[in-house]
Amino acid sequence: MEVKKMICINCPLGCSLEITIDGEEINVSGNKCKRGREYGISEIKDPRRIVTSTVRVLNGDKMLVSVKTSREIPKKLIFDVMKEINGVKLKAPVSIGDIVIKDILGTGVDVVATSNAKKI
Amino acid sequence: MEREIVIIGGGPAGLAAAVEARKNGIEDILILERDKSLGGILQQCIHNGFGLHIFGEQLTGPEYADRFIKEVEKLNIEYKLDTMVLHISSDKTIQAINPEDGIINIKAKAIILAMGCRERTRGALNIPGTRPAGVLTAGAAQRFVNIEGHMVGKKVVILGSGDIGLIMARRMTLEGAKVEMVVELMPYSTGLKRNIVQCLDDFNIPLLFSHTVVRIHGKERLEGVTIAKVGDDRKPIPGTERFVECDTLLLSVGLIPENELSREAGVKINDITSGPVVDESMQTSIDGIFACGNVVHVHDLVDFVTEESRLAGRGAAKYIKKELKKSDERIYAKGNGGVRYVVPCIINSENVDNEVNFFMRVDNVYRNVYLCAKQGDTVITKVKKQMVSPGEMEHLKIKREVLKQIKKGEITFHLEEV
Ligand SMILES: Cc1cc2nc3c(=O)[nH]c(=O)nc-3n(C[C@H](O)[C@H](O)[C@H](O)COP(=O)(O)OP(=O)(O)OC[C@H]3O[C@@H](n4cnc5c(N)ncnc54)[C@H](O)[C@@H]3O)c2cc1C
Ligand code: SF4
Numbered sequence: 001m002e003v004k005k006m007i008c009i010n011c012p013l014g015c016s017l018e019i020t021i022d023g024e025e026i027n028v029s030g031n032k033c034k035r036g037r038e039y040g041i042s043e044i045k046d047p048r049r050i051v052t053s054t055v056r057v058l059n060g061d062k063m064l065v066s067v068k069t070s071r072e073i074p075k076k077l078i079f080d081v082m083k084e085i086n087g088v089k090l091k092a093p094v095s096i097g098d099i100v101i102k103d104i105l106g107t108g109v110d111v112v113a114t115s116n117a118k119k120i
Numbered sequence: 121m122e123r124e125i126v127i128i129g130g131g132p133a134g135l136a137a138a139v140e141a142r143k144n145g146i147e148d149i150l151i152l153e154r155d156k157s158l159g160g161i162l163q164q165c166i167h168n169g170f171g172l173h174i175f176g177e178q179l180t181g182p183e184y185a186d187r188f189i190k191e192v193e194k195l196n197i198e199y200k201l202d203t204m205v206l207h208i209s210s211d212k213t214i215q216a217i218n219p220e221d222g223i224i225n226i227k228a229k230a231i232i233l234a235m236g237c238r239e240r241t242r243g244a245l246n247i248p249g250t251r252p253a254g255v256l257t258a259g260a261a262q263r264f265v266n267i268e269g270h271m272v273g274k275k276v277v278i279l280g281s282g283d284i285g286l287i288m289a290r291r292m293t294l295e296g297a298k299v300e301m302v303v304e305l306m307p308y309s310t311g312l313k314r315n316i317v318q319c320l321d322d323f324n325i326p327l328l329f330s331h332t333v334v335r336i337h338g339k340e341r342l343e344g345v346t347i348a349k350v351g352d353d354r355k356p357i358p359g360t361e362r363f364v365e366c367d368t369l370l371l372s373v374g375l376i377p378e379n380e381l382s383r384e385a386g387v388k389i390n391d392i393t394s395g396p397v398v399d400e401s402m403q404t405s406i407d408g409i410f411a412c413g414n415v416v417h418v419h420d421l422v423d424f425v426t427e428e429s430r431l432a433g434r435g436a437a438k439y440i441k442k443e444l445k446k447s448d449e450r451i452y453a454k455g456n457g458g459v460r461y462v463v464p465c466i467i468n469s470e471n472v473d474n475e476v477n478f479f480m481r482v483d484n485v486y487r488n489v490y491l492c493a494k495q496g497d498t499v500i501t502k503v504k505k506q507m508v509s510p511g512e513m514e515h516l517k518i519k520r521e522v523l524k525q526i527k528k529g530e531i532t533f534h535l536e537e538v
Contacts (some may be wrong), residue, residue, distance in 0.1 A: 007317055013506050014313040049318065052167045052180055053294060054266055063269045066166035066182050075322065082294050096186055114166065115182035 006043060008036040019044055048072035052114070053085050055100055060092030060117035067100050070110045080105055092119040124148035125436050126214055126228040128205050128381065131160020132422050133413025133429040134234035135188035140433025141232075142195045146440055150226070151192070151199035152216055158192070158199065159185030160236055161259070162422065164266045167287055169314070173423035184422060208385040210406055230436040233382055233396065233404070233411040234429065237375040237418055239284075245373060249335040254342030258284040258372040262291070271295055273368025277345055278302045279333050281309040281316070282511075283420060285372025290319035292370075299323070300364055303331045303347055305354055308485050310511035312420070333369065334361060342367055375418045385409065392461040393417040399466040400476050401435030401444060402428065410436050417463050417479070420513055424479065428463075438471070445470040449528040458482050458489075458535035460510075467531075469523040477517050480533055485509045489535045491516055495526055504538060 002021045007014050008031060017040045020027045028040035042048075050072050054064040073081055084104055094117040101111040125141050127134045130153030138149050157163060162170070165181030172178055175187070192199065203218040214226045239257040254273060261272045262284065274297050278285045281304040289299045302320060307329050309316060320327055328347070334356050335346040349360035377395040379387075388397045388405035395416040396404040402412050412432035413425045438444040451467040462480045478493070485507070492502035493516055501518060508514055516533065 006321075007313060009314040009317045012313065012509075012512055049322070050168050050178075051294075054166060054269065056269065062267070064267065066180060066266065068166075068168060068180055078294070078322075096183060114180040115163070116186070 004044065006040065008039050010035045010039055047075040049075050049078060051078055051081050051085075053082060055085060055113075056089045057094060057117045058089055058091050059119055060090075060094065061120050062117050065090065065094045065117050066114045067111050068114050069104065070112050073104070073107050073109050077105060077107065081111075085111060090117075092117045121224065121226045123150050123226055123228050124440055125150070125230045125232065126226055127151045127232040127234055128208070128214070129153060129160065129234035129236055129413075129415070130155070130158040130199060130201075131234060131236050131413065132162055132185060132188060132425050133236065133415070133432075134160070134232065135185070135192055136426045136429035137232045137234060137410075137412055137433035137436070138197050138199075139188065139191050139195060140430040141437045142197055142433075144434050144437035146437045149197050151197065152203045152205050152214075153199060153201050154204040156201055158189050158201070164259075164262045165287070166266050167291075170422050173421065174426050181422075188426075205381060208381045208409075210386045212406075212408055228408075230408045230410065230439050232432050232436055233379075233387075233409065233415050234413050234432075235378040235381065235415045237377045237414040239371070240374045240376060242371060245371070247333055247336055250338055252336070252338035252340055252342045254338070254367050255336060255369045256371070258282075258288045258370045261288055261368075261370050265291060265295060271297065273297060273366075275300060275366045276368045276370060277333070277347075277364055277366045278370045278372060280304065280372035280374070281311050281327060282372045282374065283311045283315055285370060286311045286315040286319040288370055288372070289325050290323065293323045293325070297368075299325045300366055301326045301328055301347075303328050303333060305330070305332045305350060308509065308511075310509075312511070332356060336369065337363075342369060345369055375414065377415050377417065379415060382409075382411065382415070387411075390461065390465070392455075393463065395463075397466070398464045399450075399471075400431075400464050400468060401438065401471050402432035402464070403435055403439070403444070407446075408436075408439055410439075417461070417481075420511070424513065424515075427477070428479075434473075435471075451523060451526055451528060451531055453478060453531045453533065455480055456532040456534050458484070458486065459491075459533040462533050467523055469520065469527060472520040472523055475517045475519045476523060477515050478533065479513055479515045481510055481513055482508045482535060483510060486535055488538045490538060492534050492536055493518060494532050494534060495529060500526075500531065502536075508535065 028037045052068045098113040162181035162185040170184040207215040344365040348356040396411045410432040412429040490502045493500045
């Protein structure tokens, strides 16, 4: 049996959760509402995060455009996703929503532009 | 040049005010922005989490800004970039400069101040030691990394656990730096919980409460800092000093509204917020000069900036159309017992559309309290709060009918035990 501590981030209260993992069984305590329980379980089973970063632009009116993963990706892939993002160079023009990397690392999630760059 | 409404600053505050003024029938609007693009500080805030209240989705800073820039363009609102406002006078004459036109003088019927805020720097903190390269504000680092594309260091200590510092801890880590620790003077963080978890805990970055940086080392480049524990008086405790090697120190120690121009014009400034004293329409002490966004008080959520700025845009439009009433019967709003300040603090109830949303900050962390508005000993309204903290802005709405009944006098905002 393993015990993990974390803070629920779903509301300003920030309950301190204690999560006990016993094989398949996950128990959450310390939560004041059910959102805390759901959060605790997903943080143990499949923690996910949005990653945001920047990508170089060639021939643009700026050096970089900002990007994000279109949905959350598994937390353990954060640094691998960063490596992929850092390997990309874009050509202006770039518009918000443009797909920068499709289906990154087979996650089914795209990396998309979140700012514009005009061609100069 | 003569204009009806001139807006100083093209950040989210200025943009929302411009759009709202146009929607309220004002054709002649000009936005002056010193940067090369519109959007203000949001352009460098590439993380997500903006717009949950206004758009019901989580946008990044540039995406949030873009929604308003698109609207400004669709409505054909005129703006000048690369244009720095140098002076404003009490008769609403503006002097600005840009490379194309040189010095421009504009006589405005109404002005909306939307200059945002700036970061407190090392000078404001008085940390002893040398003055090497590698000590900069978290916001400046954010600009270097996210806009200009160069990293500012490899081994980083961050002083202050405000949101910008937390966001930069993650950003620097993702770009390959090692963030040694975040050091916070207070026994609590002023940053959002979500940022503590996702920017620090996710990457095992330690957060040291009740600690500060007491000395800076290094000749040309920063070589390290000495940190120490502080007591309840927030003074360093002798004997607790410890050296931490680093090449970069990021300061995230607070924002100050940018009000040199407002002061020069003679606008009355509130000592606690360091922003203009404003009324229900976001009008300052000078008739026809309005203010909104971070220039009034520091916001943690841009959504509230937008809400407040729409009020300012509407207020300025009413002023031009001579629909803004001013009577001697005014209500003064004050913070008391745990509430540090309230915005707005003057209410002409005649001008209120539906209700007034009073924004405020508390002076400490409290659990299980009522946030209440009172007239004398009579409670006007109250809400129960399981927790309040100086890091999260609180608000309380009071309906127009209630304000009309009160008409004049004082409303005080308090925290009371449940
Ligand atoms: C470094 C930094 C990081 C931040 N990060 C976050 C965040 O992650 N999340 C969040 O919710 N909030 C963040 N904030 C708060 C954020 O600033 C506000 O939510 C919001 O951007 C405020 O909007 P504003 O329009 O009032 O100010 P700003 O966005 O600062 O815009 C003010 C504009 O006025 C212009 N200006 C100023 N003086 C002049 C002049 N004399 N002449 C012409 N133009 C002028 C400036 O160039 C700027 O474009 C951050 C603030 C700072 C300083
Ligand atoms: S468990 Fe519920 S009450 Fe506690 S922090 Fe999470 S969402 Fe808020």
